[in-house]
Amino acid sequence: MQKLVDILLVEDDAKDAELVLEALRQRHISSHVVHVVDGYEAMDFISHSGMFVHWSDMHVPKVILLDLKLKTVNGLDVLRQIKAEDNTKTIPVVVFTGSQRDIDLIESYRLGVNSYVMKPADSAEFIRVVGDIGNYWLSINQPPAH
16 A cells, blocks of 8 residues: 655754755655644644544654654654554654754654754755655665554
8 A cells, every 4th residue: 555645744944844845856755745843733643633633544654754843842752652652653753853962862762763863054965964864764764564
């Protein structure tokens, strides 16, 4: 069965979100991206509640690109929920953040993150890194069937 969502992008910064989407377009990686702008929307997507109540298990993303610095529920709490639920815990999660705090890195891995990537300040490098992330998780990585 083909999945209708390749990437769940959890990013509250509009500029960063646009750069991510542009990077994916430039590399022809995916047109199946769901962008949510805060932790509440991410948790609704994961649990098929709120505005995603009519979505089904076929909408499980192949990878979640998660910022930690979110305005509502923080990214670590979103990660905690993803990895706690049976239907989502095997989804690869890439923390893509500007946080340079060691505690965030350590806690992310303790909670089960699959990768932790710092957002480059340079927009060209940002686009290259996102393209590499998308290529790896959508083309190279072999995930378990959901």
